[in-house]
Amino acid sequence: xxxxxxxxxxxxxxxxxxxxxxxxxxxxxxxxxxxxxxxxxxxxxxxxxxxxxxxxxxxxxxxxxxxxxxxxxxxxxxxxxxxxxxxxxxxxxxxxxxxxxxxxxxxxxxxxxxxxxxxxxxxxxxxxxxxxxxxxxxxxxxxxxxxxxxxxxxxxxxxxxxxxxxxxxxxxxxxxxxxxxxxxxxxxxxxxxxxxxxxxxxxxxxxxxxxxxxxxxxxxxxxxxxxxxxxxxxxxxxxxxxxxxxxxxxxxxxxx
Amino acid sequence: xxxxxxxxxxxxxxxxxxxxxxxxxxxxxxxxxxxxxxxxxxxxxxxxxxxxxxxxxxxxxxxxxxxxxxxxxxxxxxxxxxxxxxxxxxxxxxxxxxxxxxxxxxxxxxxxxxxxxxxxxxxxxxxxxxxxxxxxxxxxxxxxxxxxxxxxxxxxxxxxxxxxxxxxxxxxxxxxxxxxxxxxxxxxxxxxxxxxxx
Ligand SMILES: [Zn+2]
Numbered sequence: 001x002x003x004x005x006x007x008x009x010x011x012x013x014x015x016x017x018x019x020x021x022x023x024x025x026x027x028x029x030x031x032x033x034x035x036x037x038x039x040x041x042x043x044x045x046x047x048x049x050x051x052x053x054x055x056x057x058x059x060x061x062x063x064x065x066x067x068x069x070x071x072x073x074x075x076x077x078x079x080x081x082x083x084x085x086x087x088x089x090x091x092x093x094x095x096x097x098x099x100x101x102x103x104x105x106x107x108x109x110x111x112x113x114x115x116x117x118x119x120x121x122x123x124x125x126x127x128x129x130x131x132x133x134x135x136x137x138x139x140x141x142x143x144x145x146x147x148x149x150x151x152x153x154x155x156x157x158x159x160x161x162x163x164x165x166x167x168x169x170x171x172x173x174x175x176x177x178x179x180x181x182x183x184x185x186x187x188x189x190x191x192x193x194x195x196x197x198x199x200x201x202x203x204x205x206x207x208x209x210x211x212x213x214x215x216x217x218x219x220x221x222x223x224x225x226x227x228x229x230x231x232x233x234x235x236x237x238x239x240x241x242x243x244x245x246x247x248x249x250x251x252x253x254x255x256x
Numbered sequence: 257x258x259x260x261x262x263x264x265x266x267x268x269x270x271x272x273x274x275x276x277x278x279x280x281x282x283x284x285x286x287x288x289x290x291x292x293x294x295x296x297x298x299x300x301x302x303x304x305x306x307x308x309x310x311x312x313x314x315x316x317x318x319x320x321x322x323x324x325x326x327x328x329x330x331x332x333x334x335x336x337x338x339x340x341x342x343x344x345x346x347x348x349x350x351x352x353x354x355x356x357x358x359x360x361x362x363x364x365x366x367x368x369x370x371x372x373x374x375x376x377x378x379x380x381x382x383x384x385x386x387x388x389x390x391x392x393x394x395x396x397x398x399x400x401x402x403x404x405x406x407x408x409x410x411x412x413x414x415x416x417x418x419x420x421x422x423x424x425x426x427x428x429x430x431x432x433x434x435x436x437x438x439x440x441x442x443x444x445x446x447x448x449x450x451x452x453x454x
Pocket of ligand 1: 314325327
């Protein structure tokens with residue numbers, strides 16, 4: 001016999017939602033203590049649903065549900081804290097975070113430390129987008145058990161030096177090199193160390209770390225491309241001669 | 257079920273309608289067969305013609321069997337006003353309850369990156385070309401006040417700004433007859449952000 005879990009007002013975010021049956025929604029939720037959960041919100045698409053304006057992505061929520069088997073049933077939803085309006089660009093970056101979570105973590109695998117990393121990243125998007133995204137990617141890899149070695153060479157244990165040049169071997173770590181070649185993944189020691197210290201201030205380390213993260217995540221994402229990346233690409237080709245805000249989205253878009 | 261293949265198939269097919277479960281599908285099927293065969297024949301014909309012939313207007317993208325829909329080809333409409341909405345149902349709603357005399361652009365959805373719905377699916381290239389033609393003097397954003405609807409509005413307004421077209425946004429907020437304490441935080445903060453001089 002399956003046991004029913006009742007969860008009450010758990011801090012959570014909606015990562016994505018799909019229409020379900022006639023008037024319901026299937027919510028993909030990321031919660032503090034239970035990790036990813038799939039919840040059915042019955043009647044949420046009906047004209048007079050009490051949940052209609054409540055159940056949205058990028059809103060801090062407190063959700064209650066009953067879970068029996070794989071999908072739960074939403075029993076309550078309340079706002080948690082102030083509603084922040086995200087400008088268009090941050091919505092796309094946050095959707096990128098959501099897509100990474102949906103693709104890389106499985107349902108009902110608790111990740112409380114990743115939950116707080118997600119909240120920090122969403123908060124920090126407005127101030128320093130690149131840094132917010134890269135640090136979340138780093139935490140995500142750690143949570144999955146694939147944390148990157150950043151401050152030591154993997155073969156001889158030598159500490160990474162600011163001035164050195166390193167080739168990064170995925171799933172192993174950095175190794176010092178005299179010069180770069182076009183086939184490898186090369187970074188300055190200073191880039192590795194700034195990621196290690198969680199501070200990505202300068203442009204060069206931002207670019208190098210982004211390449212490293214993209215390659216590292218690529219190992220686990222597999223061949224299927226990220227949809228948010230494709231949408232960012234389309235926006236960039238649309239806005240080739242658009243003003244600054246859109247033009248900066250891509251091709252050097254923060255989400256890759 | 258009932259020993260008839262055709263009836264079974266009819267009931268199954270009716271279930272594609274929103275709000276129709278197995279019970280009501282069965283009731284509809286028997287009703288048409290027992291009491292209203294003419295109505296059923298008309299329904300069948302209307303359905304098959306609409307499914308075959310209705311496409312999208314080449315100007316505003318709304319559903320239409322004409323290349324250019326009746327609204328877009330109506331020379332009484334003011335073509336310098338362009339209202340951007342998410343769905344054909346939104347056009348209906350605005351037509352029925354406002355005195356708007358301009359024309360529309362129907363996105364047929366909103367930005368939804370995780371579903372792969374981006375600028376191409378929303379026809380933003382078509383909208384950009386339309387704005388570049390200098391016919392439009394004011395673009396009115398009437399997307400839904402959801403996170404994705406707002407993001408869509410943001411990018412549409414960026415395109416309009418790049419083309420030098422004035423952009424306005426319909427007001428969102430406290431419903432008529434609503435009381436502040438019962439309104440959810442999102443709606444209330446929208447209403448507050450969009451406050452106006454009195
Ligand atoms: Zn039209």
